[in-house]
Amino acid sequence: MNSRRKFLRDVLAFLVSGSAIGGVFQILPAKVLAKEAPRKGKWYGFGVSVDKCIGCTRCVEACKTETDVPREPFFTRTWVERYIIKRNGDAIVNTVETKPEGVPDSAADRSILRSFFVPKLCNQCADPPCVQVCPVGATFQTDDGVVLVNSKTCIGCRYCIQACPYGARYLHPRTRTADKCTFCYHRVSQNLLPACVEVCPTQARIFGDLNSVASPLARFRRMNKIHVLKPGLNTEPKVYYASLDGEVR
Amino acid sequence: MKKFLSKMPDALVRLLVVFLGLIFVGAFVVIVLIPKPMKDVKIQWADAVKREQAMPVQYAGFHACAECHDKIYEKKKTGYHKDLSCETCHGPAKAHTQDPDKFKPAIPKERSFCPLCHAYNPSRPRGFPQINPVAHNPLKACAACHNPHDPKPPTTPKECSACHGEIARTKAVSHHVQLECTVCHQALQQHKISPRSVKPTKPQNREFCGKCHAKDAKDKLARNAPKVDLSTHGEKYVCWQCHYPHSPEVEE
Numbered sequence: 001m002n003s004r005r006k007f008l009r010d011v012l013a014f015l016v017s018g019s020a021i022g023g024v025f026q027i028l029p030a031k032v033l034a035k036e037a038p039r040k041g042k043w044y045g046f047g048v049s050v051d052k053c054i055g056c057t058r059c060v061e062a063c064k065t066e067t068d069v070p071r072e073p074f075f076t077r078t079w080v081e082r083y084i085i086k087r088n089g090d091a092i093v094n095t096v097e098t099k100p101e102g103v104p105d106s107a108a109d110r111s112i113l114r115s116f117f118v119p120k121l122c123n124q125c126a127d128p129p130c131v132q133v134c135p136v137g138a139t140f141q142t143d144d145g146v147v148l149v150n151s152k153t154c155i156g157c158r159y160c161i162q163a164c165p166y167g168a169r170y171l172h173p174r175t176r177t178a179d180k181c182t183f184c185y186h187r188v189s190q191n192l193l194p195a196c197v198e199v200c201p202t203q204a205r206i207f208g209d210l211n212s213v214a215s216p217l218a219r220f221r222r223m224n225k226i227h228v229l230k231p232g233l234n235t236e237p238k239v240y241y242a243s244l245d246g247e248v249r
Numbered sequence: 250m251k252k253f254l255s256k257m258p259d260a261l262v263r264l265l266v267v268f269l270g271l272i273f274v275g276a277f278v279v280i281v282l283i284p285k286p287m288k289d290v291k292i293q294w295a296d297a298v299k300r301e302q303a304m305p306v307q308y309a310g311f312h313a314c315a316e317c318h319d320k321i322y323e324k325k326k327t328g329y330h331k332d333l334s335c336e337t338c339h340g341p342a343k344a345h346t347q348d349p350d351k352f353k354p355a356i357p358k359e360r361s362f363c364p365l366c367h368a369y370n371p372s373r374p375r376g377f378p379q380i381n382p383v384a385h386n387p388l389k390a391c392a393a394c395h396n397p398h399d400p401k402p403p404t405t406p407k408e409c410s411a412c413h414g415e416i417a418r419t420k421a422v423s424h425h426v427q428l429e430c431t432v433c434h435q436a437l438q439q440h441k442i443s444p445r446s447v448k449p450t451k452p453q454n455r456e457f458c459g460k461c462h463a464k465d466a467k468d469k470l471a472r473n474a475p476k477v478d479l480s481t482h483g484e485k486y487v488c489w490q491c492h493y494p495h496s497p498e499v500e501e
Contacts (some may be wrong), residue, residue, distance in 0.1 A: 054373045056366045058337055065341050066307045082372050115372040137290040142298055150297035186304035195308050199337040201330075201366055202377075 040211075042144040044183055045238040047206035047220040048119050050245070055080055055117035057098045059196035059205065066184060066195035068172075073097060075170050077181040078121035078196050083247060085113045091247045118248050119204060121196070122147065122168035122181035123229060123237030130160035130169065130180075139178065145210075145238060146185055151177040165233050183207070210238065307341035310334075314342065317349070321398050328399035329378075338362070338397065363391040369414060379414060409436070412444065416495050423496040432470070433457070433494065455479060458488040 063078045064071060073095070084092040088111070096117065128147050131139050138154040141147050154177035161169045161178060172179040184194035192198070197207045208217025224242035230249065254262065286292040314335040315322040325331060336342055344352040360382070369379040386394070394403040402411065409430040410417030420426060436449035452458065461471035463479050483491060
């Protein structure tokens with residue numbers, strides 16, 4: 001056999017063996033990790049009615065009381081953003097303080113086009129980037145679709161905080177581990193509502209089981225035009241927003 | 250086999266024994282000594298879920314309150330605060346449900362509490378009841394006039410601005426500042442008592458605005474009003490599709 005034919009045969013064999021190995025070991029871990037909604041059992045989701053939020057931050061207060069979140073404004077599992085859209089197209093976003101705010105100086109500021117509040121929290125993505133990047137497997141998705149942090153194995157490397165496109169995670173200053181919204185997993189497993197949903201005075205927050213046909217969340221998703229945050233990232237968030245402004249990221 | 254071993258140099262055999270020993274010790278450590286939960290991430294996750302579920306609950310939920318405080322619950326059920334959970338104002342009360350005498354939930358009485366929701370804020374949705382805490386009966390406690398379990402205006406509001414503050418403030422800085430609300434809207438007395446079931450009238454057509462703004466307007470209010478020719482000025486639309494009547498300035 002001449003050497004050229006042998007060379008080509010070897011190259012072909014190499015390529016075939018490579019694709020075979022790739023097929024066996026499934027070199028796309030992201031696709032393997034992504035979970036589909038289970039046919040049976042719970043699959044928790046969340047609804048936010050942007051039109052109803054009055055920015056009173058009772059949810060933030062309740063969240064910090066219910067769970068072990070530090071009182072300082074910087075550390076939050078849920079927070080409320082104020083959007084101010086200017087006539088020139090600028091969007092000013094700031095987080096609403098939990099202290100009472102003074103009456104804004106000018107209600108008739110002509111440079112403001114529109115202004116509104118947007119409650120934010122962990123989107124409990126069906127395909128969570130934070131789970132993919134954790135080097136020690138400390139953050140994971142439960143069978144009912146809630147992303148939790150195992151604080152016993154978390155090494156506090158902050159990789160997940162960087163990976164979260166929604167800025168929903170923070171490093172707990174005392175435990176030095178990543179912390180995030182759990183949908184109040186301890187309350188939900190006792191058939192109670194998450195603390196923020198419990199105290200919301202205008203029902204701007206809705207919690208429920210996406211697999212259920214008759215949960216308030218199912219009705220919310222049926223009756224409203226629904227949008228999710230950053231749909232282009234394919235994280236498949238399970239926090240659904242009604243009447244969301246196009247400027248909201 | 251023996252022949253093969255004897256053929257090998259002594260140094261190599263010793264090296265092999267050392268390596269085999271290391272492999273054996275390594276396997277022993279990994280398989281026997283390291284406990285299973287440290288190796289299996291599934292077991293760690295199950296533990297984490299259990300820990301998460303065992304966290305203490307602070308907010309008891311509104312069902313728990315209704316069991317004892319049924320009178321207040323019944324009263325609240327029909328008022329504007331019907332969707333409000335008790336613990337929104339009174340704070341977390343799980344401890345109160347376990348030992349009602351020892352732990353009492355807070356009763357927020359200070360004037361700074363209600364404005365957390367009801368202070369005027371331009372980012373709040375339209376129609377949400379809002380007041381200016383500085384101007385609204387200063388120094389008086391909110392509960393002196395409004396029952397928090399069934400909030401209502403204590404007296405029938407005289408001025409439209411008592412409820413429609415946002416419109417009043419907008420109108421106050423517009424060219425329509427001199428116009429009374431009743432020039433354009435007729436509000437029945439019943440609207441002040443039952444605002445959502447009896448609604449005030451609104452202008453229906455272009456001719457209504459034309460009473461002041463048409464070329465041949467006769468109305469005495471219309472003396473200084475800008476005049477347009479109704480037949481050529483935006484004939485296809487009604488006026489308020491372009492001009493907001495409470496702040497009708499044309500943007501330059």
